[in-house]
Amino acid sequence: DTGVSQDPRHKITKRGQNVTFRCDPISEHNRLYWYRQTLGQGPEFLTYFQNEAQLEKSRLLSDRFSAERPKGSFSTLEIQRTEQGDSAMYLCASSHPRSTYTQYFGPGTRLTVL
Amino acid sequence: GEDVEQSLFLSVREGDSSVINCTYTDSSSTYLYWYKQEPGAGLQLLTYIFSNMDMKQDQRLTVLLNKKDKHLSLRIADTQTGDSAIYFCAYSSYKLIFGSGTRLLVRP
Numbered sequence: 001d002t003g004v005s006q007d008p009r010h011k012i013t014k015r016g017q018n019v020t021f022r023c024d025p026i027s028e029h030n031r032l033y034w035y036r037q038t039l040g041q042g043p044e045f046l047t048y049f050q051n052e053a054q055l056e057k058s059r060l061l062s063d064r065f066s067a068e069r070p071k072g073s074f075s076t077l078e079i080q081r082t083e084q085g086d087s088a089m090y091l092c093a094s095s096h097p098r099s100t101y102t103q104y105f106g107p108g109t110r111l112t113v114l
Numbered sequence: 115g116e117d118v119e120q121s122l123f124l125s126v127r128e129g130d131s132s133v134i135n136c137t138y139t140d141s142s143s144t145y146l147y148w149y150k151q152e153p154g155a156g157l158q159l160l161t162y163i164f165s166n167m168d169m170k171q172d173q174r175l176t177v178l179l180n181k182k183d184k185h186l187s188l189r190i191a192d193t194q195t196g197d198s199a200i201y202f203c204a205y206s207s208y209k210l211i212f213g214s215g216t217r218l219l220v221r222p
Contacts, residue, residue, distance in 0.1 A: 045209040101206060103159070
């Protein structure tokens with residue numbers, strides 16, 4: 001399978017714990033995006049990278065959130081001191097430099113904060 | 115998202131056509147998209163249309179864009195039970211702005 005992959009698929013954690021999610025984009029895709037989707041809503045943009053550079057962060061991305069893409073390949077999204085309001089599906093997408101307008105999504109990581 | 119509005123629910127009979135509608139506010143959007151999401155899954159890109167087009171057809175899917183009214187629609191011909199899912203309208207210049215989705219239920 002050469003699609004976008006995300007790990008883990010599901011994460012249950014207690015309030016106050018830190019969690020980290022990983023996204024592996026499609027090979028040769030230089031842009032990588034993170035979105036958050038809560039129940040009954042469409043995905044909301046969090047941040048994106050072009051190669052290893054983080055070019056934009058949404059206001060939704062509080063100080064407890066940090067994303068990295070150190071070598072311009074996979075990316076990690078860390079949430080520190082999780083809160084119940086962080087419970088959501090975290091979606092990753094990537095796009096190819098010759099068609100940046102077409103984003104392909106991974107299966108998502110569903111986070112539940114108890 | 116309040117920038118993109120979609121009706122919440124649509125129910126059709128198998129074999130009929132489905133039409134899902136969307137209105138958006140950003141007049142500078144370059145591309146408009148339809149994504150499909152099945153339960154517990156990520157988003158599947160169905161089709162997209164460039165903002166200088168008014169129609170695009172791809173097999174059973176027809177996209178109509180009325181740029182003056184900022185209205186986008188997706189028509190699914192010969193709707194099948196496997197088409198039951200949530201359909202999201204979105205626009206972008208680089209990041210995607212999504213609607214809240216329309217749940218399509220196809221009755222046998």
